[in-house]
Amino acid sequence: MRHPTFLSLHTMFDIEKIRSDFPILERKVYDRPLVYLDNAATTQKPRCVVDAMSEEYFSVNANVHRGVHFLSQQATDLHEAARERVARFIGAASSSEIVFTRGTTESLNLVASSFSEAFLREGDEVLLTVMEHHSNIVPWQLVRERKGIVLKVIPINDAGEVDMEAYEKLFTPRTRLVAVTHVSNVLGTVNPVKQMAAVAHAHGARILVDGAQSVPHFPVNVQDIDCDFLTFSGHKVYGPTGIGVLYGKEELLDRMPPYQGGGEMISRVTFEHTTFERLPFKFEAGTPDYVGAHGLGVALDYVEQLGMENIHLHERELTRYAMEQLSLIPGMRLFGTAAEKDAVVAFTVGDIHPLDLGTLLDRLGIALRTGHHCAQPLMARFGVESMARASFALYTTRAEIDALVSAIDRVRKMF
Ligand code: PMP
Numbered sequence: 001m002r003h004p005t006f007l008s009l010h011t012m013f014d015i016e017k018i019r020s021d022f023p024i025l026e027r028k029v030y031d032r033p034l035v036y037l038d039n040a041a042t043t044q045k046p047r048c049v050v051d052a053m054s055e056e057y058f059s060v061n062a063n064v065h066r067g068v069h070f071l072s073q074q075a076t077d078l079h080e081a082a083r084e085r086v087a088r089f090i091g092a093a094s095s096s097e098i099v100f101t102r103g104t105t106e107s108l109n110l111v112a113s114s115f116s117e118a119f120l121r122e123g124d125e126v127l128l129t130v131m132e133h134h135s136n137i138v139p140w141q142l143v144r145e146r147k148g149i150v151l152k153v154i155p156i157n158d159a160g161e162v163d164m165e166a167y168e169k170l171f172t173p174r175t176r177l178v179a180v181t182h183v184s185n186v187l188g189t190v191n192p193v194k195q196m197a198a199v200a201h202a203h204g205a206r207i208l209v210d211g212a213q214s215v216p217h218f219p220v221n222v223q224d225i226d227c228d229f230l231t232f233s234g235h236k237v238y239g240p241t242g243i244g245v246l247y248g249k250e251e252l253l254d255r256m257p258p259y260q261g262g263g264e265m266i267s268r269v270t271f272e273h274t275t276f277e278r279l280p281f282k283f284e285a286g287t288p289d290y291v292g293a294h295g296l297g298v299a300l301d302y303v304e305q306l307g308m309e310n311i312h313l314h315e316r317e318l319t320r321y322a323m324e325q326l327s328l329i330p331g332m333r334l335f336g337t338a339a340e341k342d343a344v345v346a347f348t349v350g351d352i353h354p355l356d357l358g359t360l361l362d363r364l365g366i367a368l369r370t371g372h373h374c375a376q377p378l379m380a381r382f383g384v385e386s387m388a389r390a391s392f393a394l395y396t397t398r399a400e401i402d403a404l405v406s407a408i409d410r411v412r413k414m415f
Helices: 015-020 047-059 070-089 104-119 138-147 164-170 193-202 250-255 290-306 308-326 354-363 376-381 398-414
Strands: 098-101 125-129 150-154 175-181 206-210 229-233 244-248 266-269 274-276 332-335 344-349 369-371 387-391
Touching: 047 290, 070 098, 070 290, 098 104, 104 138, 104 175, 104 206, 104 229, 104 244, 104 250, 125 138, 138 150, 150 164, 150 175, 164 193, 175 193, 193 206, 244 250, 290 308, 308 332, 308 344, 308 398, 344 398, 354 369, 354 387, 354 398
Parallel strands: 125 150, 125 175, 175 206, 206 229
Antiparallel strands: 098 244, 229 244, 266 274, 332 344, 344 387, 369 387
C-alpha cells in the first residue's frame, strides 16, 4: 500500500520516512499489508528505542544506584537522565517528582494506596467520571473496602463530554480527590482537565489526571494543568512495556507513605526502625526497570524531535477524516462525538457483533480492538456490551483509514 506524504498545517510530516522507523509496519498478516489500528492498546516501537535498549544491555548493563563501579555509575546516569527527560517532557518542576512504575495501572494503584493512607478517612469522597478505564476505578473500590470512602460518578452527555455543571454540584466539604482520565480510551474525548483542576482546587480537593491516552498524542504540561498527579505508560508512547510514570507534586509525595518496601527505597534499616529514602526513591522499591526507563527517554526524544504539536495536528486530521468516512457506512453508530476528540473512534455496525466484525477485519489485515475496552461502566452508559475501536498513532495514514472503511463495508455486506 502506498502511503502518500502527508502535509500538516505547519510542517511536512513525512509519513513514508516516519513509517520506515517502525520495522513491524512492513509486516504482512494473512498475506496482506498490516493495517495496525490498535494504538490505544499499545504503540509500535521505532528502531532507535530498541537499539538503545540492546546497546545498554550489551555494553553498559549493571544494577543502578548501589554500585561504585564504572558500569553501575554509567547505568545510573542513564536511568537518572531518563528521569530528567520525563520531567522536562511533562513540564514537572523537578525530577524528584517523577516516580518510575510498571505503567499507568501501577501508578494509579500507588496513588490510591498511599494517598488514601495519608489523606482519606471514612466518609471522604473521591470523584470519578463514568468514562474511566477499570484501572482508575477498581483501585478506588479497593480503598472503599478498606477505608469506607465514598465514590461518586461524574456524568457525561451523549456526545461523551463531562457534564461540567453536574461535576461542580458533586463537590461537598468531604470531597478530597478527583481522578479523571485526560483522554477517554474509548470515546477519544479530551477532558477539560485544566478547568476541572481549578474547580477541584477551589473546593480544597486534589486532582489526579490519567494521561495514558493524552501524553502520546499532544503536549501535556503538568504545571499548566496544575494537576496534583499524572500517570502514563511507556508502551503507549512508543517506548517499551514494563515502564511507566507517576508524576506527583513534591509536597504531596513527601507526605505520602511508601507503596512497597524493599531495597532502594530505604535510608537506614534496623530491626526496630527503618527510615526511607528521599523522593522519588521512597516509591521505587527493588531493582527498577532501568533499561526500560532509558528506552522511554529515547522514545520521548523521538516524538519530541517530530514535534508533539505536529503529531497532534496529524492525528486530529486523521480522526476527523475517519469520523467523516465511517459515518457514511449504512448502519454505522459512532460513540464519542465530543468537540475535543483525539485519535480514537469507537463504533458498532448494524447488528453485527463487534467480535465478529473484528475477527473478519483481522482476516483482511486490519488490527483493531473489540470488546468492553476495560470500561464496562461506559459501555453500560451507552447501553451496549461491546464496541469496535480503531485508534491512531503518528504513523497512521489516510490510506489505512480508507482500507478500514472499505473493509467494514465489505464485512457489512456479508450479513
Ligand atoms: N488508563 C487508560 C485511559 C488507558 O487507556 C489504559 C490502557 N488501555 C490504562 C489506564 C492502563 O494502562 P496500562 O495497561 O499500561 O497500565
